[in-house]
Amino acid sequence: MPHRRLGRVSPTPAPRDRPRRLRDTPAMRRLVSETRLDPADLVLPIFVREGAAAPLPIASMPGVVQHSLESLPGAVTDAAAAGLGGVMLFGVPEQRDARGSGATDPEGILNVATRVAADAADGALVVQTDLCLDEFTDHGHCGVLDMLGRVDNDATLERYQEMAIVQAASGSQLLGLSGMMDGQVAAVREALDGSGFSNTPILAYSAKYASAFYGPFRDAIESTLEGDRRTYQLDPGNRREGLREALIDIDEGADIVMVKPAGSYLDVLADISAASVVPVWAYQVSGEYAMIEAAAAHGWIDRKRAVIETVRGIRRAGADAVLTYWALELADWIRKGDLA
Structure with missing residues (x-):
């Protein structure tokens, strides 16, 4: 049987495009990075509990505490020393009522707490306050209720106006409107301007979704909520609605708009970032934090890499700044150049 002669195999042509050239060394990767992290782009949420004698750990948020008024100045000065852009304050009162009088x-x-934090910061970072009633109402909703137990949008706006004036007078440098009431930005802007606080900016939580990822936060503020907030927070299935809400808030005078939560709504964040003429922020919420901490505690993921990757992803999607409970630790890694 004649021997079959095998044909010669042509050599594989060399790739013309070699993107790997720009990934070859840590220095090169750092040089060409499209998304950079800076401590100034991070905001640290801080909980302050009335009557606390010392910081109290939050079980569902390992490493996060409810601060006392005595421990708060140290937390603020630490944040300033780390180069953070700001702190966002949440109050945990001892007494609550239907109107959120506190x-x-x-x-x-x-x-x-705002006055204490403003004194401690001394202008080194932006002291921000949560402007919402859920921390102060005995029913746990973000507004006052009507006779049928529904959240009364317009009556709530009046309470928000009162809150805005008191918070601004207490030294808040940025009011975080997180209640998701229709017309809240316009109402608060009118109240501020009419009370001599025209220079106090508004951060609108514009695309705040009715999310499962708020659970640990409700532990942190000891929420009394029964039921849900689906009549005023956004449906998780709606993308266009998030952009619509942000554009309405910008038109009403918002200085910054926000997407919350961050990780599950990166598409909404990208949409708003592409359309917005004001800064766009995102809140990496308590559930996002707790999931990574829990998985890392079991050894299932690399904690540090997961933290860096998630915050980078939020920034890559279009966030100009990120509220995150890892702000201090992340700032330390950034400062040390330890982001590999």
């Missing part, structure tokens, strides 16, 4: 009491925990 929210507008100048001696209420959030307003006292």
Whole structure:
């Protein structure tokens, strides 16, 4: 049987395009990075509990505490020393009622904490306050209720106006409107301008979704909520609605708009970032934090890499700044150049 002669195999042509050239060394990867992290782009949420004698750990958020008024100055100065852009304050009162009276009491925990934080910061970062009633109402909703137990949008706007004036007078440098009431930005802007606070900016939580990822936060503020907030927070299935809400808020005078949560809504964040003429922020919420901490505690993921990757992803999607409970630790890694 004649021997079959095998044909010669042509050599594989060399690739013309070699993107790997720009990934070859840590220095090269750093040089061509499209998304950079900076401590100034991070905001640290801080909880302050009325009557606390010392910081109290939050079980569902390992490493996060409810601060006392005595421990708060140290937390703020640490944030400033780390180069963070700001802190966002949340109050945890001892007493609550149907109207959230503590929210507008100048001696209420959030307003006292704001004065303490502003003194401690001394202009080194932006002291921000959560403007919402859920921390202060005995029913746990973000607004006042009507006779049928529904959240009364327009009556709530009046309470928000009162809160805005008290918070601004207490030294808040940025009001975080997180209640998701229709017309809240316009109402608060009118109240601020009419009370001599025309230079106080508004951060609108524009695309705040009715999410499962808020659970640990409700532990942190000891929420009394029964039921849900689906009549005023956005449906998780709606993308266009998030952009619509942001554009309405910008038109009403918002200085910054926000997407919350961040990780599950990167498409909404990208949409808003592409359309917005004001800064766009995102909140990496308590559930996002707790999931990574829990998985890392079991050894299932690399904690540090997961933290860096998630925050980078939020920034890559279009966030100009990120609220994250890892802000201090992440700032330390950034400062040390330890982001590999």
